[in-house]
Amino acid sequence: MKKIYLDIIDPIHDFIRVYDHELSIIDNPIFQRLRRIRQLSGAHLTYPAAQHTRFEHSLGVMHIASQAGHALHEKGILQSDDIEVLRLAGLLHDIGHGPFSHLFEEIIQEKKISHEDFGKEIILNSEIGDNLSKNSFDKKLITRIAFGNSKFQYMNEIVSGALSADMMDYLLRDGYFTGAEHAKIDHKRITQSLDVHKKKLALERSALYSFESMMHSRYQMFKAVYFHKTVRAAEVMLIEALRLADDEFGFTTFNLNEFVKLTDEYVLSTLISSESSKLKRARQLAQDYQDRKLxxxxxxxxxxxxxxxxxxxxxxxxxxxxxxxxxxxxxxxxxxxxxxxIPLAPSKNESKSIILITSENGKSSAKEMPISEIPVVSAISGFxxxxxxxxxxxxxxxxxxxxxxxxxxxx
CATH class of the missing domain: 3.30.70.2760 (Alpha-Beta Plaits)
Structure with a gap:
């Protein structure tokens, strides 16, 4: 009997199972491009092992979304088909990221565009979407869940938000590859404790400590890694170089065929090899970035x-x-x-509360708890x-x- 799946070895999740219809998307050049976009842009100049990419993170998000889906399936909330859709939404949630990940986002935000706009375009109007349709999946639904605007709020929240597969994977993965000790989180406890109340994602009260710990880990990772002053020094240089060169190269033009060529090394080499007299400063910044003259x-x-x-x-x-x-x-x-x-909800508004489920004597009750009432989380809430x-x-x-x-x- 032919095996319809492949197990990929991963240092965070041990094995990530990928099915044939998912593999055909992963093997597409548009998805393979994510191998050439570092998850943490310039952080490797401060944390040398932070060479991991959007590619393996996307696989990890699919894996955790699948675990969350199975937990909700066992509680009678999701169907098997829903888990497939969740897996694909998790796999494709970062497909629209540009070179240097969130750095590129800082540039395109000035033009009122986001990586999600590129992502929607790729899923709906490229071979990726054709592949989904060929395998009888609703590419519009997958797009809406991947970018947090489907009518199924709890499915949006599994992919992005305060209880999301996205955050659980990036904290674990970024902590592992930077060597930062702050990102130890009990993601299995959280995913197994997920529930749904009034179409919103909820958490069993017994897992509240794991949620608190995860919020604290995220806060510490921003202080120690993402906003580290030397990490930002490298990123500030790249942002300036990209801004200076954008008119010449059109890096941020909304053209799908051009966009899918953009990777970290492509953009960096384009900047450094430019002979335009107008780009002398951009060229120098890019060269200094590459040489770590920060x-x-x-x-x-x-x-x-x-x-x-x-x-x-x-x-x-x-x-x-x-x-x-x-x-x-x-x-x-x-x-x-x-x-x-505290991470934003899929609606892009600040998360104000969490729904906790308490089970006693075979009966369940739900309470929406303001973030301000959770001691560890309230201490770090704000900006x-x-x-x-x-x-x-x-x-x-x-x-x-x-x-x-x-x-x-x-x-």
């Missing part, structure tokens, strides 16, 4: 405001610091890194918001003095 952080401040500084404000700061330090504006970099301490000023080594002292003078009173 910017130096001369000022850091944790802000209490909930939103990152608008580009006009960062431009103003850059100008003020330039005048005071007498260092050219293009030698000064203002970085405002912000994230909600993590860090303002930093970077410059090159030789300007360090002058820019530092100017930044401290100007930003001393900033709240």
């Amino acid at each position: 910017l130096k952080c001369v000022y850091e401040r944790i802000l209490t405001s909930q939103t990152n500084l608008k580009k006009t404000r960062t431009d103003e700061l850059r100008n003020e610091i330039s005048k005071k330090s007498k260092i050219a504006e293009n030698e000064i970099f203002v970085d405002s890194s912000v994230t909600p301490s 993590m918001n860090i303002l930093r000023i970077y410059t090159h080594q030789n300007n360090r002292k002058k820019v530092e003095i100017a930044a401290k003078s100007i930003l001393g009173e900033l709240k």
Whole structure:
């Protein structure tokens, strides 16, 4: 009898089972492109082993979404067909990521586009979607679940949100490959404890400690890895290089055929090999990034405001610091890194509560608990918001003095 699946060895989940219809998507060049997009963009320059990619993360999300689906199937909530759809939505949730992952997102957000827009386009209007249709799957439904806007809210939440397969895999995987000890989470306990109440994803109260631990792990990973000052130094350089070169190369134009060619190394080599006189600065930044000649952080401040500084404000700061330090504006970099301490719901609104299920004497009751009432989680709720000023080594002292003078009173 012919085997209809393949087991892929994975350091996080041991084995990830992939079925024939999924393998035909994974083997498609559009999906294979994810092998050439690092999960953590420039973090490998600080954490050398962080070379993992969107490819294996996508497999991991499919795997955890499948575990969650099976747990809900055993409780009579999902059908077998629903699990298949969940698996495919998890597999394809990152298909629209551009080079350098969230760095590229920072650029395209300025044009009111997101990786989800590219993802929808790829699933609906490429060979990926044709493949889904050929195997009798509803590509529109899979797209809606993958990007959090289907009518089945609990299925959206399994892929993205505070109890999502996406977050569980990236915390485990990023923690493993960076060596950070903060990301130990009991994802199996959480997935086995999932339930549904009034079409929303819920959690058995007995797993609340595991949820608290996961939220704390995420918070620590942002502080120690994602917003690490040296990680951001590398990323700030790349963002600037991409902005400077975008008019020339059209990296962020919404053209699917061009977009699927974009990978980390393709973009970096395009920047470095450019001979355009207009791109001298972008070329130098890309070369310095590749050679790990990184910017130096001369000022850091944790802000209490909930939103990152608008580009006009960062431009103003850059100008003020330039005048005071007498260092050219293009030698000064203002970085405002912000994230909600608790992950956003699929609706992109802040998660305010969690539904807990309590079972006693064979009866179940549900309670919607505000995040503010969960001690460990409430302590970190709000926004993590860090303002930093970077410059090159030789300007360090002058820019530092100017930044401290100007930003001393900033709240």
